[in-house]
């Protein structure tokens with residue numbers, strides 16, 4: 001069911017500083033900030049030869065990552081995103097296996113313009129999983 005690793009997301013306390021560090025210190029290809037109002041985050045994608053890093057910063061008071069940054073003020077790995085061919089089939093199989101699909105269970109359009117879903121970290125060894133249909 002899951003395919004390629006699409007991205008690893010890092011929640012950061014200072015988006016500009018983190019982007020500059022990846023660009024200048026780590027010499028990576030760093031994209032422009034993207035406000036994702038529907039998800040309550042501003043994201044910056046870093047393109048690597050084999051996957052992407054997604055820097056996350058809270059957008060708005062209801063941002064779902066605000067609590068994470070309060071618990072981890074220096075930042076930290078927030079989620080990993082796997083690609084799937086059919087996100088509804090994946091969702092239904094996961095729910096049938098007892099996994100919690102976050103939100104109302106309906107896919108939403110993510111930062112790449114593709115449908116995404118999230119799975120509760122407590123069901124996957126403490127790791128928040130995002131699925132993206134490609």
Ligand SMILES: CC[C@H](C(=O)O)C(=O)SCCNC(=O)CCNC(=O)[C@H](O)C(C)(C)COP(=O)(O)OP(=O)(O)OC[C@H]1O[C@@H](n2cnc3c(N)ncnc32)[C@H](O)[C@@H]1OP(=O)(O)O
Nearest residue numbers: 036039064067068078102110111112116118121126127128
């Ligand atoms: C533009 C979209 C973009 C894309 O790639 O397309 C994105 O990736 S958007 C990313 C931001 N959106 C989300 O993360 C949506 C899904 N997340 C959620 O619904 C919440 O963050 C949730 C439910 C995972 C956590 O909610 P909250 O922060 O309110 O914390 P809780 O107290 O409810 O957490 C319960 C329990 O889980 C632990 N936790 C929280 N976040 C994480 C995490 N990222 N990784 C691992 N564990 C996490 C938290 O510490 C609690 O554990 P406990 O032992 O009970 O303290």
Ligand SMILES: [Co+2]
Nearest residue numbers: 009054081130
């Ligand atoms: Co993501």
